[in-house]
Amino acid sequence: MEIGAENLTKSYGRQIVLNGLTFRVQEGSVLGLLGNNGAGKSTLIHLLTGIHQPDSGVLLIDGKSWLDAAQHDSLRRQIGVLPEQGQLNPELTAAEQLRFTALLYGIDLSSNMDQVMAMAEYLFEDLSVLEKRCATFSTGMKKKLGLILAFLHKPRLVLLDEPFSGLDPGSARLVINFLNAYSRSDRVIVVSSHNLSYVEQVATHLAVLHETEFRFFGTMDAFTSSGQSQLESSLMQLLAPEEKSTDQLRRLLS
Structure with a gap:
């Protein structure tokens, strides 16, 4: 599966969030989506899910336009989404939430139980968690x-909005391994995150959003070849705000 866009624009009222984005992500890629708060990362993910429509431009998923309503159902069944805030029903147990989601995707969960249990055992390590109500769950x-x-329906396009937030380092390591194991030549994974060290361990490509446009879009190797500190340094140079004097602040805090 490939995703892409031509002159993609999205505004909310008078606020332009995305302005003329043109890009292409080939299948087999893991795209790390970076940028400051309010840069438009979540908006781009919402457009890719089909939840929102662009003001102008063309958004393509596997060569099919999201503007073609006839394609929506077939495309949605190939997309997996993790929203930043989550969409769990607090009154359901984890097992009930799994069954409910399977119904939405038209999945026979009983025939797919081995895969589901393998994912749950790997991430939770204790399967008794599945019988607990979601309301009792921690953020992680x-x-x-x-x-x-x-990942329940083996999607070919996975859109993850801040998948590492709320996770301790051990859990984050499990998620990194999970994503690397799922990555395959016919799939695309998009990871929006503020945690550069984690993004670096999964991404093959980077997109840096800043002031409605891409400041960078390309391979990880093209962005940096020197590990976390260089990645952070390069990103800070790209997105650094104007230097401001701290003299007044120092006087106020003294």
């Missing part, structure tokens, strides 16, 4: 369940 547990739900 909700994130892990959300990941399982996103």
Whole structure:
């Protein structure tokens, strides 16, 4: 599966969020989506899911336009999504949430149970968690369940909005291994995250959004070849705000 766009624009009222984005992500890629808060990362993910429509331009998924309503159902069945805030029903147990989501995708969960249990055992390590109500889950547990739900139907396009937030380092390592194991030549994974060290361990490509446009879009190797510190340094140079004097602040805090 490939995704792409031509002159993609999206505004909310008078606020332009994305302005004329043109890009292409080939199948087999893991795209790390970076940028400051409010840069438009979540908006781009919403457009890719089909939740929102662009003001102008063309958004393509596997060569098919999201503007063609006839394609929506077939495309949605190939997309897995982890929203930043999650969409769990607090009254359901994790197992009930899995069954409910399977119904939405038209999946026979019983015939797919080995895969589901393998994902749950890997991420949770204790399968008794599945019988607990989602309302009792910690932020990290909700994130892990959300990941399982996103991958439940073996999607060819996976859109993850802040998948590492709320995770301790050990859990983040499990998620990194999980994503690397799922990556395949006919799939695309998009990971929006503020955690550069984690993005670096999964991404083959980077897109840096800043002031409605891409400041960078290309391979990880083209962006940097020197590890986390260089990645952070390069990103900070790209997105650094204007230097401001701290003299007044120092006087106020003294």
